[in-house]
Amino acid sequence: MGVEIKVEHLTKSFGKQLIWGDVTLTIPAGEICVMLGPSGTGKSVFLKTLIGLLKPDRGSVIIEGTDIASCPERELYEIRKLFGVLFQDGAMFGSMNLYDNIAFPLREHTKKSESEVRDVVMEKLDLVGLLGTEDKLPGEISGGMRKRAGLARALVLDPEIVLFDEPDSGLDPVRTSFLNQLIVDLNAQIDATFLIVTHDINTARTVPDNIGLLYHKHLAMFGPREMLLSSEEPVVRQFLNAQKVGPIGMSEEKDADELAAESDQELPALPPIPMQLEPSNGIPRRSQREPGAWCRDNGVTPPPGSFDDNMSMTTGA
Amino acid sequence: MSSLTSARFLKPVGAAGTLFAFALDVGRALFRRPFQTREFIQQAWFVASVTIVPTALVAIPFGAVIALQVGGLIRQFGAQSFTGSASVLAVVQQAAPIATALLIAGAGGSAIAADLGARKIREELDAMMVLGIDPIQRLVVPRVLGCMLVAVFLNGMVSVVGVAGGYVFNVGLQGGTPGAYIASFTALAQLPDLWVGLVKALIFGLIAAIVAAYKGINAGGGPKGVGDAVNESVVITFVLLFIVNFIISAIYLQVIPPKTG
Numbered sequence: 001m002g003v004e005i006k007v008e009h010l011t012k013s014f015g016k017q018l019i020w021g022d023v024t025l026t027i028p029a030g031e032i033c034v035m036l037g038p039s040g041t042g043k044s045v046f047l048k049t050l051i052g053l054l055k056p057d058r059g060s061v062i063i064e065g066t067d068i069a070s071c072p073e074r075e076l077y078e079i080r081k082l083f084g085v086l087f088q089d090g091a092m093f094g095s096m097n098l099y100d101n102i103a104f105p106l107r108e109h110t111k112k113s114e115s116e117v118r119d120v121v122m123e124k125l126d127l128v129g130l131l132g133t134e135d136k137l138p139g140e141i142s143g144g145m146r147k148r149a150g151l152a153r154a155l156v157l158d159p160e161i162v163l164f165d166e167p168d169s170g171l172d173p174v175r176t177s178f179l180n181q182l183i184v185d186l187n188a189q190i191d192a193t194f195l196i197v198t199h200d201i202n203t204a205r206t207v208p209d210n211i212g213l214l215y216h217k218h219l220a221m222f223g224p225r226e227m228l229l230s231s232e233e234p235v236v237r238q239f240l241n242a243q244k245v246g247p248i249g250m251s252e253e254k255d256a257d258e259l260a261a262e263s264d265q266e267l268p269a270l271p272p273i274p275m276q277l278e279p280s281n282g283i284p285r286r287s288q289r290e291p292g293a294w295c296r297d298n299g300v301t302p303p304p305g306s307f308d309d310n311m312s313m314t315t316g317a
Numbered sequence: 318m319s320s321l322t323s324a325r326f327l328k329p330v331g332a333a334g335t336l337f338a339f340a341l342d343v344g345r346a347l348f349r350r351p352f353q354t355r356e357f358i359q360q361a362w363f364v365a366s367v368t369i370v371p372t373a374l375v376a377i378p379f380g381a382v383i384a385l386q387v388g389g390l391i392r393q394f395g396a397q398s399f400t401g402s403a404s405v406l407a408v409v410q411q412a413a414p415i416a417t418a419l420l421i422a423g424a425g426g427s428a429i430a431a432d433l434g435a436r437k438i439r440e441e442l443d444a445m446m447v448l449g450i451d452p453i454q455r456l457v458v459p460r461v462l463g464c465m466l467v468a469v470f471l472n473g474m475v476s477v478v479g480v481a482g483g484y485v486f487n488v489g490l491q492g493g494t495p496g497a498y499i500a501s502f503t504a505l506a507q508l509p510d511l512w513v514g515l516v517k518a519l520i521f522g523l524i525a526a527i528v529a530a531y532k533g534i535n536a537g538g539g540p541k542g543v544g545d546a547v548n549e550s551v552v553i554t555f556v557l558l559f560i561v562n563f564i565i566s567a568i569y570l571q572v573i574p575p576k577t578g
Contacts, residue, residue, distance in 0.1 A: 053447070
């Protein structure tokens with residue numbers, strides 16, 4: 001079972017430049033969350049702060065009663081064993097082949113015999129579809145394979161929390177769909193808490209249970225998937241539907257003139273909410289909610305055509 | 318305005334402070350088990366393999382120049398019989414540690430900075446920390462120890478090659494007698510000269526490895542950042558080594574009385 005991450009009043013700046021301030025959210029145990037945001041809003045910084053690679057200026061990140069932001073180094077190394085992290089480029093150790101890369105955490109942290117290590121490594125390689133490539137060096141395989149190898153290494157210690165730093169960057173749409181399916185299947189299998197940092201809207205619309213949006217140095221909104229997808233809030237609406245009309249401009253915010261020029265433009269209607277991606281074996285995940293449940297409970301009418309199986313936005317279909 | 322100026326002046330102090338703090342971290346990680354024996358042997362061998370040949374090539378002309386210079390001067394004073402002694406003194410006490418330092422910093426240090434810098438920008442070091450492994454203990458400590466070990470051996474090699482080179486030039490080109498050259502070895506030089514040379518080499522290896530690892534681990538900003546880190550590490554190491562060499566030599570000459578023939 002996964003572990004809850006409680007983030008309170010987190011603030012981070014580099015020098016005088018504020019990255020984001022006063023971010024407060026709770027990532028529920030065992031659920032899949034996506035953190036979205038325009039380029040350069042510090043999504044990766046947020047991720048690195050969650051694992052204690054970067055120290056926030058203020059605020060706390062509480063995991064199992066330990067505050068990552070202020071605990072001593074020794075405790076930090078202990079608590080990091082709960083984490084599996086998939087870095088943007090996989091971050092494989094260039095001097096080792098894939099097998100040794102994936103076996104690395106096992107050899108360092110467990111007293112498993114070589115044959116047990118071999119079993120675990122082969123199982124994880126199979127899971128990400130990389131059997132047969134274990135003798136390759138990271139430099140000899142494609143970016144997508146490196147990413148999957150990175151995922152295998154992140155999973156090898158059976159983590160309670162798995163963080164994904166842009167799992168879809170640099171992948172083609174088909175591979176992205178496969179990876180998304182893999183993420184959902186994994187969640188069903190290991191029940192860990194997943195946090196995905198991305199700016200791929202398709203992933204954000206179909207994969208997670210919860211969505212967060214970082215914008216203009218703060219957390220614009222965090223909540224269940226259907227809440228954000230049916231939201232009329234301009235920033236959320238603009239970003240989740242990839243529109244030009246709205247407060248987000250090419251370089252940060254739009255200025256008043258641009259906004260005034262747009263004021264008479266009609267906002268396009270909200271597109272229908274797609275079905276959430278289901279595990280490929282058809283057995284629902286523990287944290288999965290019934291389609292439309294949130295909308296019904298909160299008296300929100302979803303956009304017409306929502307939760308229709310034949311919708312065009314559905315990935316993997 | 319005043320805060321701006323003070324910030325500008327205090328910046329180098331801060332940089333020196335973080336370098337020193339890094340050195341302390343390395344010192345602390347030195348005693349943390351398990352010791353990475355394999356990495357230590359690999360790194361020591363690696364540093365040795367990139368430094369041995371260039372060091373030998375530098376050592377021969379170094380010894381020869383000293384022999385020529387000292388030999389010429391000493392002849393004017395009419396003390397040819399002391400040429401060997403002066404040459405040994407200069408090579409063992411000064412030239413050997415300095416040549417070692419230049420090569421450890423230039424060849425070994427730059428390789429360490431480039432390696433760690435590349436790992437840093439590929440997020441390998443972050444990945445390692447996330448996997449619960451301290452890169453300082455795992456990567457930096459073996460490199461520092463390897464560098465120190467190799468520096469001591471290189472120092473020995475430069476001493477031998479330098480003195481031999483001096484011998485060849487003195488006997489072959491300057492018409493010195495072999496007997497006088499070798500017999501005068503111990504006339505001015507003494508055993509502590511050898512010790513101080515070794516201690517210097519050990520300290521130079523330590524400084525070169527620490528600076529290179531610090532610069533590599535703190536590299537940033539893509540491939541250019543790695544290049545900058547390598548460049549800075551070599552320059553900083555050179556400056557530090559020459560300063561430290563001066564300080565150790567000054568202390569040594571005060572503490573150990575020169576041998577009177």
